[in-house]
Amino acid sequence: MVDFQQTKDFFHIPDGFTYLCGNSLGPLPRDLPATLASQLSAEWGEMIIGGWNNAGWMSLSAIIGNKIGRFIGAPKDSTIMGDTLSIKIFQALGAALKLNPKRKIILTDNSNFPSDIYISKGLAAFLNQGYKVKLVNPEEIIKEMNDQVATMLLTEVDYKTGARLDMVELTTKAKSEGIVTIWDLAHSVGAVPVNVQQADIDFAVGCTYKYLNGGPGSPAFIYTNPKLLTQIQSPITGWLGHANPFQFSLDYEPASTINRLIIGTPPVIGLSVLDFALGIWEGISVEDVHDKSMQLSEMFIEGIKSHCPTIKVISPENPVDRGSHVALEHPEGYALVKFLIENSVICDFREPDNIRFGIAPLYNDSADINRAVEVLAMALEYQPWKYELYQSRNFVT
Numbered sequence: 001m002v003d004f005q006q007t008k009d010f011f012h013i014p015d016g017f018t019y020l021c022g023n024s025l026g027p028l029p030r031d032l033p034a035t036l037a038s039q040l041s042a043e044w045g046e047m048i049i050g051g052w053n054n055a056g057w058m059s060l061s062a063i064i065g066n067k068i069g070r071f072i073g074a075p076k077d078s079t080i081m082g083d084t085l086s087i088k089i090f091q092a093l094g095a096a097l098k099l100n101p102k103r104k105i106i107l108t109d110n111s112n113f114p115s116d117i118y119i120s121k122g123l124a125a126f127l128n129q130g131y132k133v134k135l136v137n138p139e140e141i142i143k144e145m146n147d148q149v150a151t152m153l154l155t156e157v158d159y160k161t162g163a164r165l166d167m168v169e170l171t172t173k174a175k176s177e178g179i180v181t182i183w184d185l186a187h188s189v190g191a192v193p194v195n196v197q198q199a200d201i202d203f204a205v206g207c208t209y210k211y212l213n214g215g216p217g218s219p220a221f222i223y224t225n226p227k228l229l230t231q232i233q234s235p236i237t238g239w240l241g242h243a244n245p246f247q248f249s250l251d252y253e254p255a256s257t258i259n260r261l262i263i264g265t266p267p268v269i270g271l272s273v274l275d276f277a278l279g280i281w282e283g284i285s286v287e288d289v290h291d292k293s294m295q296l297s298e299m300f301i302e303g304i305k306s307h308c309p310t311i312k313v314i315s316p317e318n319p320v321d322r323g324s325h326v327a328l329e330h331p332e333g334y335a336l337v338k339f340l341i342e343n344s345v346i347c348d349f350r351e352p353d354n355i356r357f358g359i360a361p362l363y364n365d366s367a368d369i370n371r372a373v374e375v376l377a378m379a380l381e382y383q384p385w386k387y388e389l390y391q392s393r394n395f396v397t
């Protein structure tokens with residue numbers, strides 16, 4: 001059994017905070033600043049440019065890609081780090097369209113994250129070859145799969161409601177229709193068990209600053225099915241995706257390995273931070289974390305039902321149909337979130353009326369759940385929306 005009390009001590013949670021936003025940004029690992037400071041001094045400080053060879057900076061994207069592999073069931077050397085998720089979405093989409101050149105539809109759902117939708121539409125417009133984005137209700141995805149669809153871009157766990165799509169079922173159906181599949185695992189990695197091989201998906205992408213605690217803007221990952229590797233054409237052909245980057249040839253020749261999905265210089269500092277944060281997972285399985293998350297989320301929903309009966313839970317009832325956050329709905333959601341934050345219960349708001357509570361068992365426990373329920377009950381009684389202070393909006397919600 002994992003001792004979650006011990007993993008909580010690995011993190012710095014500011015005094016008095018009940019931190020329930022790990023689905024948006026994981027907290028700082030306590031010993032990270034000191035370790036990173038000495039690592040930076042020893043590598044960047046003392047080696048300067050020699051760090052590329054002597055500190056192994058060039059291999060970090062692949063080494064950490066393999067560490068991410070274990071969270072998503074990916075085989076060795078099929079996952080690589082770099083850039084941010086939005087760019088990896090663009091890259092996977094562009095490559096997917098090239099793999100299915102006769103078809104013109106990108107299928108996604110209307111509860112997908114804005115970047116996923118905007119990038120799909122932006123790429124279709126940029127290509128200017130008749131590509132169309134088909135946005136459908138999540139329940140209608142299967143019905144919309146047909147021989148016109150080139151690729152399907154879905155996010156496994158809905159960023160608003162926490163609802164979890166059936167990756168195996170949807171992928172199996174899509175494959176039977178000849179559709180190239182891309183899964184966005186932003187809210188899955190480190191939260192729910194994922195197995196890209198079981199589902200035999202084509203591409204997976206995700207960020208690492210949510211449940212993997214890689215810090216603000218930490219590097220994203222991209223996985224590709226090894227069967228496709230040598231056929232993939234990345235729409236962004238940067239020098240480090242080349243088979244021999246240091247030949248500085250005038251002709252682009254893609255690497256025959258997962259390196260072909262590297263674009264440019266690896267974000268060494270971000271990768272080092274992420275590497276440290278991933279160390280916390282040694283000896284801990286995503287299954288253990290997910291079991292605990294389901295237990296805590298059930299406790300939270302029970303608490304809401306008994307102490308805050310006027311507020312609606314919009315996440316699915318069955319815990320296996322959810323990711324690791326629970327969403328509530330209230331017409332005055334923004335004012336309620338402001339009140340909660342002012343009382344040190346850190347959660348967040350998504351338009352138009354959605355309140356999200358991220359549950360990350362590495363550092364959240366039953367005391368956090370009880371505190372969140374208690375302050376929410378207080379808020380509902382206080383009715384903060386009646387006061388100007390709780391109405392005015394910040395830029396980041």
Ligand SMILES: *Cc1c(COP(=O)(O)O)cnc(C)c1O
Pocket residue numbers: 084085086087112113115116155159184186187207
């Ligand atoms: C968090 C998230 C993103 C964010 O992309 P960035 O490029 O890291 O800003 C994209 N898609 C989904 C589904 C997300 O949950």
